[in-house]
Amino acid sequence: MEFAVETHGLARTFGATRAVDGIDLRVPAGSFYGFLGPNGAGKSTTIKCLTGLLRPSSGDIRILGLDPATASVEIKRRVGVVPEDLALFDRLTAAETLSFVGQVHGMPAATFKPRSADLLSLMDLTAAATTLVADFSHGMKKKLSLAAALLPAPRLLFLDEPFEGIDAVASRQIKELLHSFVARGGTVFLTSHILEIVERLSTHIGVIADGKLVAQGPMDEVRAGKHFTGTLEEMFISLVGGERAAVDLNWL
Amino acid sequence: MLRIFRAFVWMRFRVIVNSLERTGSRDTIERFSVAVEKLGPIMALLLLIPSTIGLFVLGIATGFALAQGASAITLMIVRYFLLLVLVLTLVGPMVLPLRDSGGLVRYLLLPISRFNLYLAQMAGGLADPWILLVIPLVVLGIPVGLAVGLNVVAAAIALVGGLAFLLFLAGVTSLASSVIHLLLRDRRRGDVVMLIVIFLLPMLGVLPQLMIPDTRGAGGRRLTREERHAQPPSFVAHAALRLAPYLPSEMYRRTAAAAVTSPMSAAIPLAELAGVALLIQSAGFATYRRVLDMPATLGTRRAGSLGGVWDRVIPGISPAASAVAFTQVRLALRTPRGRASLVTPLMMPFMLGAILARRGSLSLPGVEGEQGLIVAAIGAFTSVLALLPIAMNQFAIDRAGFTRQMLSPMSVRDLLVGKAVGNALVAALPASFVFVLALAVFHGSHAALWLGLVLAVVSAYALLAPAAAALSAIFPKAVDMNSIGNSSNAHQAAGLLGMLAFVASSAVPLLLAFVAVNLLHRIDLALLLLSGWTLLAVGVSYLAFIPVCRLVASRCETLAQYY
Numbered sequence: 001m002e003f004a005v006e007t008h009g010l011a012r013t014f015g016a017t018r019a020v021d022g023i024d025l026r027v028p029a030g031s032f033y034g035f036l037g038p039n040g041a042g043k044s045t046t047i048k049c050l051t052g053l054l055r056p057s058s059g060d061i062r063i064l065g066l067d068p069a070t071a072s073v074e075i076k077r078r079v080g081v082v083p084e085d086l087a088l089f090d091r092l093t094a095a096e097t098l099s100f101v102g103q104v105h106g107m108p109a110a111t112f113k114p115r116s117a118d119l120l121s122l123m124d125l126t127a128a129a130t131t132l133v134a135d136f137s138h139g140m141k142k143k144l145s146l147a148a149a150l151l152p153a154p155r156l157l158f159l160d161e162p163f164e165g166i167d168a169v170a171s172r173q174i175k176e177l178l179h180s181f182v183a184r185g186g187t188v189f190l191t192s193h194i195l196e197i198v199e200r201l202s203t204h205i206g207v208i209a210d211g212k213l214v215a216q217g218p219m220d221e222v223r224a225g226k227h228f229t230g231t232l233e234e235m236f237i238s239l240v241g242g243e244r245a246a247v248d249l250n251w252l
Numbered sequence: 253m254l255r256i257f258r259a260f261v262w263m264r265f266r267v268i269v270n271s272l273e274r275t276g277s278r279d280t281i282e283r284f285s286v287a288v289e290k291l292g293p294i295m296a297l298l299l300l301i302p303s304t305i306g307l308f309v310l311g312i313a314t315g316f317a318l319a320q321g322a323s324a325i326t327l328m329i330v331r332y333f334l335l336l337v338l339v340l341t342l343v344g345p346m347v348l349p350l351r352d353s354g355g356l357v358r359y360l361l362l363p364i365s366r367f368n369l370y371l372a373q374m375a376g377g378l379a380d381p382w383i384l385l386v387i388p389l390v391v392l393g394i395p396v397g398l399a400v401g402l403n404v405v406a407a408a409i410a411l412v413g414g415l416a417f418l419l420f421l422a423g424v425t426s427l428a429s430s431v432i433h434l435l436l437r438d439r440r441r442g443d444v445v446m447l448i449v450i451f452l453l454p455m456l457g458v459l460p461q462l463m464i465p466d467t468r469g470a471g472g473r474r475l476t477r478e479e480r481h482a483q484p485p486s487f488v489a490h491a492a493l494r495l496a497p498y499l500p501s502e503m504y505r506r507t508a509a510a511a512v513t514s515p516m517s518a519a520i521p522l523a524e525l526a527g528v529a530l531l532i533q534s535a536g537f538a539t540y541r542r543v544l545d546m547p548a549t550l551g552t553r554r555a556g557s558l559g560g561v562w563d564r565v566i567p568g569i570s571p572a573a574s575a576v577a578f579t580q581v582r583l584a585l586r587t588p589r590g591r592a593s594l595v596t597p598l599m600m601p602f603m604l605g606a607i608l609a610r611r612g613s614l615s616l617p618g619v620e621g622e623q624g625l626i627v628a629a630i631g632a633f634t635s636v637l638a639l640l641p642i643a644m645n646q647f648a649i650d651r652a653g654f655t656r657q658m659l660s661p662m663s664v665r666d667l668l669v670g671k672a673v674g675n676a677l678v679a680a681l682p683a684s685f686v687f688v689l690a691l692a693v694f695h696g697s698h699a700a701l702w703l704g705l706v707l708a709v710v711s712a713y714a715l716l717a718p719a720a721a722a723l724s725a726i727f728p729k730a731v732d733m734n735s736i737g738n739s740s741n742a743h744q745a746a747g748l749l750g751m752l753a754f755v756a757s758s759a760v761p762l763l764l765a766f767v768a769v770n771l772l773h774r775i776d777l778a779l780l781l782l783s784g785w786t787l788l789a790v791g792v793s794y795l796a797f798i799p800v801c802r803l804v805a806s807r808c809e810t811l812a813q814y815y
Binding site: 051052053054055073074076077081083085086087088089090091092093096099100101103104105106109113128130131132134135148 | 439552553554555560562563565571572574575576579582583586587650651652653654655656657658659660661662663809812
């Protein structure tokens, strides 16, 4: 099987804290991979390591068969990212942001201009094309960041919480877009706290807790392996050990 | 009420303490950088102690001399100091970040009355160093001095006057902060207001020049001291003299002086001062209430396009570097700090023109009669100098966009070349304007010298660019580019070392030109020497970028965390 993302013993430490603790990810090419974990489990640190924003403390990474240590520019050419903080220039407009992305990918204006127009239209940002990003709402920024990730037609998408703060209409459009992207052979690596979305979209899942990968594989296989017939939310809580007794705030 | 004040004091204290305890330090360089950054405030705090003692002693000396009926020279010092405080109180809110703008919404959710919120905000203004320094002088020093001189009634009047003056200053600070908040609340209007402020601030630098009487008489002869004293004051000086009695600092001085001779006669200036203070406080509270009615910012800013100019690739560099360069220019021109870097050199010809109009000439040794060249040289080097706050912290302007660049398919060299070219374009805009204007107005006589000036600036910038990239990577600082004051400056160490690099890189070509023109009297040789030096500087710059690229690559992770 061909893997879009493959890691061996990937680890990242911050001082004494081991944020990612030797995980072995296998993301098949052409899959929709949902990467789940509670807050502080190491999801964003993993994505940062995979996208080159953080250097791993140890372990190997292969992205689309390439080694980030020696082919980082080539990998970035084929990968789109919606990072946690969205990574947008606040004093550029939406159109200028997409123009910047097109230019750094070496695309001629004749290519990136129509693509930008399509993406702005899809994200319902055409009217805001000349507005500074600083004046955007959080949802608008998220849609622009997604448009920037899609503009160079990548083969692999890393999406860190892409549906957070997005309205229902746009959310539906984006889901359809991602479906067709995967149908055409693209790979999506997505983190989200909205488990219904992950359950509906993902073909594969990986679950991380305390920096360790506790489950991974095709959705059905993970369910079968854990002998689970309930919802993804129930399976997730069971996997990360989140069953806690409710605290009674009797003073409230 | 007291509980609320205690909570506010505790919150401000924790904010200061927490800012000193930076968490998430990544490496030794960052820890060093943070430690150096903290040196400035510590030094300022240390300087505040002797200043406070000095002003207290000055106040006692003044009060004692007044009580003894002696003509106190110290009173003149106090007078000008209070005038300076008045100016700083007015200018301070313009160059400092907006006070409390972020916390207003949170405060409104708390069960605190608006008046108490106003009192807390106004009390915060007393922490401004220039206002803090007034306390040992007028609230403590002068009344104590008068009391020591056994004039207790005058001491009491001076104390009331001092408190009224302090109330006035705190009111002005609060009012100015609220007015600025209201002006900037609409983002588009805010941009226009900041642009006007940026234009006006350099003009303040010309004011003293306009107030100094003309030192030259007919035929350019330098006037004697007696002749200068006999001259009538200039229009600006005349207007300032007419305005002076209405200044609260003067009202305070008159109160303190009159209290000694006749307490009753001190009642008028004291009443005036108290009245002005109450008026300002009322206006401050009314304006603050308006801010509280709608604390959020409004409106959206749009940016026009320049046709397809931005979509082109700058010749000689990669498309990625070109995109970074154009982005750097756009970001700089869309922030008040960036605009200040652009406007300050643009004001140079007018400021120098004002000096020229008053002094009759502008000359430097070796290039007498070349006034245009001097204006162009000062304008061009000032353009590079004005760029330093941005160039020495060149990744800060990207903010979250820095991460976008890290995710983009480009090498660190592309990033640094793009930054260097972008910064060069920002400096080139005002420099070219001043150069062309000076050439058009003064008609330069030696083409070689004008060409030499271009080479001198290019060579200076070529050497400065790798130093700027390295210092930006070693000493990163998250800045507020909406401010034109200290909060938008580069890291103190980067600023200092950058200034040294600027002086060193500018000194060599200027020295070469001086040697050729002044000592060897060969203007053509100056051009030859500067051409050779520029070639060498560009070569050194190219080589210097190799280790700087490695340095920045090793620091990218930390920089991405920073912004």
